[in-house]
Amino acid sequence: MKVALIGLMQSGKSTLLSAVSGKPVRSGAAGIVEEVVPVPDERLDWLATHYERTKPVHATVDCLDLPGLAFGDEHTRAAARRLFEQVRTVDMFVMVVKAYGDGPNPAKDLTELQTELLLADLELVTTRIDKLEKQIHKPTKTQAHDKAELALQLKLQAGLEAEKPVKVIIENEHELELVKSLGLLTLKPMMVVANVGEGRLGEEFKFDNLDESVQVVTLCAKLESELAQLDVDSRAEFMADLGITTPAVNRFVQSCYATLGLISFLTIGKDEVRAWPIRRGTCALDAAGKVHTDMKRGFIRAETTAFGDLKELGDEKAVKAAGKVRLEGKSYIVQDGDVINFRFNV
Ligand SMILES: Nc1nc2c(ncn2[C@@H]2O[C@H](COP(=O)(O)OP(=O)(O)O)[C@@H](O)[C@H]2O)c(=O)[nH]1
Ligand SMILES: [Mg+2]
Numbered sequence: 001m002k003v004a005l006i007g008l009m010q011s012g013k014s015t016l017l018s019a020v021s022g023k024p025v026r027s028g029a030a031g032i033v034e035e036v037v038p039v040p041d042e043r044l045d046w047l048a049t050h051y052e053r054t055k056p057v058h059a060t061v062d063c064l065d066l067p068g069l070a071f072g073d074e075h076t077r078a079a080a081r082r083l084f085e086q087v088r089t090v091d092m093f094v095m096v097v098k099a100y101g102d103g104p105n106p107a108k109d110l111t112e113l114q115t116e117l118l119l120a121d122l123e124l125v126t127t128r129i130d131k132l133e134k135q136i137h138k139p140t141k142t143q144a145h146d147k148a149e150l151a152l153q154l155k156l157q158a159g160l161e162a163e164k165p166v167k168v169i170i171e172n173e174h175e176l177e178l179v180k181s182l183g184l185l186t187l188k189p190m191m192v193v194a195n196v197g198e199g200r201l202g203e204e205f206k207f208d209n210l211d212e213s214v215q216v217v218t219l220c221a222k223l224e225s226e227l228a229q230l231d232v233d234s235r236a237e238f239m240a241d242l243g244i245t246t247p248a249v250n251r252f253v254q255s256c257y258a259t260l261g262l263i264s265f266l267t268i269g270k271d272e273v274r275a276w277p278i279r280r281g282t283c284a285l286d287a288a289g290k291v292h293t294d295m296k297r298g299f300i301r302a303e304t305t306a307f308g309d310l311k312e313l314g315d316e317k318a319v320k321a322a323g324k325v326r327l328e329g330k331s332y333i334v335q336d337g338d339v340i341n342f343r344f345n346v
Helices: 013-021 042-050 074-085 106-135 143-161 173-182 221-228 232-242 248-260 284-291 293-297 307-313 316-321
Strands: 002-007 033-038 055-057 060-065 092-099 190-196 216-219 262-268 272-279 299-306 326-328 338-344
Touching: 002 013, 002 106, 013 033, 013 060, 013 092, 013 190, 013 221, 013 248, 042 055, 042 262, 042 272, 042 307, 074 106, 092 106, 092 248, 106 143, 143 173, 190 248, 216 248, 221 232, 221 248, 248 262, 272 284, 284 293, 284 299, 284 338, 293 299, 293 338, 299 307, 307 316, 307 338
Parallel strands: 002 060, 002 092, 055 272, 092 190, 190 216, 262 338
Antiparallel strands: 033 060, 262 272, 299 326, 299 338
């Protein structure tokens, strides 16, 4: 999974990246900085300590930290556009807004960012319309497809001009299919990180201009980045003193998962235990395909135990004896924390 941190200058993106990656802050880098953040999962750590000679293989989130954006004049706006071009393939955006220091206005900053994303999409859609209008009269193989796309692009253009994000304008799978490859920015899911000062930890942040379904994480990036540099013991001590119960990386990743509708299933191998992110609603057959194409091709059954049962009863023998191992078929909907052994035959 790939996410991009988007925010105005000084909103704390680079500090946030340090907080979630545990790496030193790299403020002011000229280009995009990428860090691979392991997804914390206590279940995996439990499995690794209970299954001898296994190492935990955590899922990862690729985080792109963009240089601070500014939209004050044509020059900075053009620079922002070039950066946007480089994040068209990410899965989601994390909008970082400054809520620390003197008189921050996070709601206004968020609106500004959203407006700029809309404008960038409008520009792309308009370019696409020009191109389609030119080629639509030529009898090409793609003519029918082009006509359908042009009609949709005109609808997107009108919607974007009315300040609607593409994800609101798109009405069905068919429309989605037509524009999916363009990487429209306002089609992407997003969440918000409100970067508060040290004195406002634990405060809930509400944005009037934001849909209720959008995840908002409130944290102090500076403090969290300092905490992330410490060894485990002193970190726990400082966190307790500060009243922070969950490290930033856990809250950050949880919100990314919630935004994308992801859950994890777990596998136990000879030398590794592993967490696999899948979309909520994925069936056992497709989950098998994530692990190996052979497992999907030769799928027989998914031997499934809820992690909670395994932890409670202690080991595989005990869960079997208690009748807590289910043999699920291809269409079984995998649940978060399912420990699965795929039986297959190729
Ligand atoms: N006081 C305070 N300063 C912060 C906080 N978060 C970031 N900063 C400072 O703001 C400046 C810009 O942060 P940076 O992460 O580089 O912002 P970016 O431009 O969005 O990448 C740095 O000097 C940070 O130390 C915070 O929560 N509190
Ligand atoms: Mg930065």
